[in-house]
Amino acid sequence: MTNDTLSMERMQRTGLSCVRRLPAYLQLLRALRAEGREFVSGTVLARVHYLEPVIVRKDLAITGVMGKPRLGFPVNELILAIEKFLGWDRAxxxxxxxxxxxxxxxxxxxxxxxxxxxxxxxxxxxxxxxxxxxxxxxxxxxxxxxxxxxxxxxxxxxxxxxxxxxxxxxxxxxxxxxxxxxxxxxxxxxxxxxxxxxxxxxxEGLAVLSHRLRQPGAQGGDSVPPRQV
Amino acid sequence: MTNDTLSMERMQRTGLSCVRRLPAYLQLLRALRAEGREFVSGTVLARVHYLEPVIVRKDLAITGVMGKPRLGFPVNELILAIEKFLGWDRAxxxxxxxxxxxxxxxxxxxxxxxxxxxxxxxxxxxxxxxxxxxxxxxxxxxxxxxxxxxxxxxxxxxxxxxxxxxxxxxxxxxxxxxxxxxxxxxxxxxxxxxxxxxxxxxxEGLAVLSHRLRQPGAQGGDSVPPRQV
DNA sequence: CTGGGCTCGATACTTCAATATCGATACTGA
DNA sequence: TCAGTATCGATATTGAAGTATCGAGCCCAG
CATH class of the missing domain: 3.40.50.720 (NAD(P)-binding Rossmann-like Domain)
Incomplete structure (x- = not known):
């Protein structure tokens, strides 16, 4: 089974919310690669983006890259997989x-x-x-x-x-x-x-902002925290 | 019960997806008001925005404005209600x-x-x-x-x-x-x-676009059609 | 005046995303 | 060598968003 058929199969089952989060992971992964990190845990990725670790792991699962317990995911491999998945490997x-x-x-x-x-x-x-x-x-x-x-x-x-x-x-x-x-x-x-x-x-974004400003218990953080909205 | 407490109650139950669609309705409603239309059906609003009529009716329900069978919703009243809901009545x-x-x-x-x-x-x-x-x-x-x-x-x-x-x-x-x-x-x-x-x-938007371009059965239309994605 | 048909609101159903929980794995440090 | 722990993947549960369907209301045409 080639990597390509794999991603094709998974693509059909991919939710949009996941696709939207991939660029954020990619950005951070590239920064880590520049620092020379070889592995990163889903927990770390989650903390940076204010997400739950489970979501990150599930999102990354669609790339087909396997993480290693106690170590995390291979940074470079993950970058290549996400780029390929989004078709960003060639501009x-x-x-x-x-x-x-x-x-x-x-x-x-x-x-x-x-x-x-x-x-x-x-x-x-x-x-x-x-x-x-x-x-x-x-x-x-x-x-x-x-x-x-x-x-x-x-x-x-x-x-x-x-x-x-x-x-x-x-x-x-x-x-x-x-x-x-x-x-x-x-x-x-x-x-x-x-x-x-x-x-x-x-x-759209302005409407969400206005709405959150009117919300009594509006919480801060960045972007729209998916949880508890 | 004042209109304000009503919208406050409903606001807590409002999903973000609904809030994001409100500006689109608002834009069209204003155009209709400029033409002198007094009523518009949810069906028409839906067709323009490639949505299901049921979604439109449910979205508009949070404003508290009641539509009339066979006639539709009162355009001006709806505009004011959405503006108030989003806090757009005063800039x-x-x-x-x-x-x-x-x-x-x-x-x-x-x-x-x-x-x-x-x-x-x-x-x-x-x-x-x-x-x-x-x-x-x-x-x-x-x-x-x-x-x-x-x-x-x-x-x-x-x-x-x-x-x-x-x-x-x-x-x-x-x-x-x-x-x-x-x-x-x-x-x-x-x-x-x-x-x-x-x-x-x-x-985010670019990722969605790239992803949809790679999708074999990608369909056209505008924005991201919520159905069947 | 009266039936037809369009549209509303409400309820039930389905699908999908987010969350919680579990056992399995492999590195760490004594 | 071996317990301890952070992390993974998988499964199940919860919840939200979208979809389908129904009866009710109201205008219009005949």
């Missing part, structure tokens, strides 16, 4: 559409490579922005996106345009045969079923 | 810490008022940024934050600094007696229990 190529402030922030973020993402081009429909240099990328006109995507084997589109332009820009991406869209606009996009859309909605 | 005052690209993007975002948020000041530790005008705000030095917060009755801090500066900036916010922190950095903040931290983690 996916992405184009950014919408060269506003948010687009600039994402373009300038050093570290997407660690998350399996490489932004290879920036596009905008606004003639005033086209041609400008932005974080090392020259902003190109939206009309040139299809050719760029086809030639560059681009799989992902990052959508950071103003809301009114969102659906049209998404249509361009879809026609360019992009596989997935990371949608930072507030618009629900209409796309064919083969295109995956991941919507990043600030309002 | 919370917030300061932004970190005047980089992401900070600029958030400062420039027209529409936080609709989500119960008003950014009233921008701060940075970098002398080169201090004094600059940014989206109608003058960037102030971090040292002046405590006084600003105390005088301005500021409740929230929005953290958009680079990762290495995150914990220190959070400490400043905590000492200034801020009640909640909207954390856009990748750092797990250490804060006292009375301070609520909401972490906005791009890596």
């Amino acid at each position: 996916a190529r992405a184009v950014l559409v919408g060269a506003g402030n948010l687009g600039a922030a994402l373009l300038g973020y050093q570290g997407f490579e660690d998350f399996g993402l490489r932004i290879v081009g920036a596009f905008d429909a606004d003639p005033r922005k086209i041609g400008r240099e932005m974080k090392g990328h020259r902003v190109l006109p939206l009309q040139r996106l299809p050719g760029f995507v086809a030639r560059g084997k681009v799989e992902l589109g990052i959508l950071t345009v103003p809301a009114p332009a969102a659906q049209a820009a998404a249509a361009v991406l879809v026609r360019a045969r992009i596989r997935g869209i990371w949608n930072f606009t507030s618009v629900r996009l209409q796309v064919p079923p083969e295109v995956v859309v991941q919507k990043e909605d600030l309002a | 919370a005052r917030a300061v932004l810490v970190g005047a980089g690209n992401l900070g600029a993007a958030l400062l420039g975002y027209q529409g936080f008022e609709d989500f119960g948020l008003r950014i009233v000041g921008a701060f940075d530790a970098d002398p080169r940024k201090i004094g600059r005008e940014m989206k109608g705000h003058r960037v102030l030095p971090l040292q002046r934050l405590p006084g600003f917060v105390a005088r301005g009755k500021v409740e929230l801090g929005i953290l958009t600094v680079p990762a290495p500066a995150a914990q220190a900036a959070a400490a400043v916010l905590v000492r200034a007696r801020i009640r909640g922190i909207w954390n856009f950095t990748s750092v797990r903040l250490q804060v006292p229990p009375e301070v609520v931290v909401q972490k906005e983690d791009l890596a």
Whole structure:
């Protein structure tokens, strides 16, 4: 049984909550590897992220990596397994559409490579922005996106345009045969079923924050502690 | 029984998933109100957001607003109830810490008022940024934050600094007696229990996107369809 | 005026995530 | 060499979220 078929089998049974926690583990594991640690216990991982040790062990189980009693999990092996599981072992190529402030922030973020993402081009429909240099990328006109995507084997589109332009820009991406869209606009996009859309909605997080502020017995800590909410 | 005690009672039984969906309803409801619609059925709300009608009805139930058979829910009443439930009926005052690209993007975002948020000041530790005008705000030095917060009755801090500066900036916010922190950095903040931290983690969304792209039978649609995942 | 059909609210059911508990394992230190 | 202990994996229990179904209400059409 190859590692690949194993992860394929497990993937179907994977809950989203688990997938969401994997990057956090990965970040910490990389820091530990940089320190030269070879093993780490699920207990330690849990403490850092305010989780229960059992959850961590269950999450890590989907990677197929076995831990050793009293020692913990092999750091490097775990990193490779998580990267492979998420498809982050080779960076996916992405184009950014919408060269506003948010687009600039994402373009300038050093570290997407660690998350399996490489932004290879920036596009905008606004003639005033086209041609400008932005974080090392020259902003190109939206009309040139299809050719760029086809030639560059681009799989992902990052959508950071103003809301009114969102659906049209998404249509361009879809026609360019992009596989997935990371949608930072507030618009629900209409796309064919083969295109995956991941919507990043600030309002959701803000709603949770507001709600927790109103809660009488709101507790602190970081992020949303899954327990006792 | 006042409306307030009612919502207080229900709040304790509210799941987070429900809270996260409320802003989406709110957005659509406002659009409908602008069109002059007085009633809307849960079925319609569900279709727009790719949800099951039952979920919508259950979510709306926590607001205490009753719908009428064959007619649906009263749009305006529902808007007011959701706003009140989330505490968005009066905008919370917030300061932004970190005047980089992401900070600029958030400062420039027209529409936080609709989500119960008003950014009233921008701060940075970098002398080169201090004094600059940014989206109608003058960037102030971090040292002046405590006084600003105390005088301005500021409740929230929005953290958009680079990762290495995150914990220190959070400490400043905590000492200034801020009640909640909207954390856009990748750092797990250490804060006292009375301070609520909401972490906005791009890596989570990216992980979900990557995972769905790898899924053989990945389906499209928008956001993460809760059913059949 | 009266039946049809859409929509609501409530209840019961199913699925999934989080938690608790257990025996098994292998390193530590006497 | 051998008890002690931290950690693992597995199983069972709890709880929350989503799903399915039902009777009841109310508008509309005939």
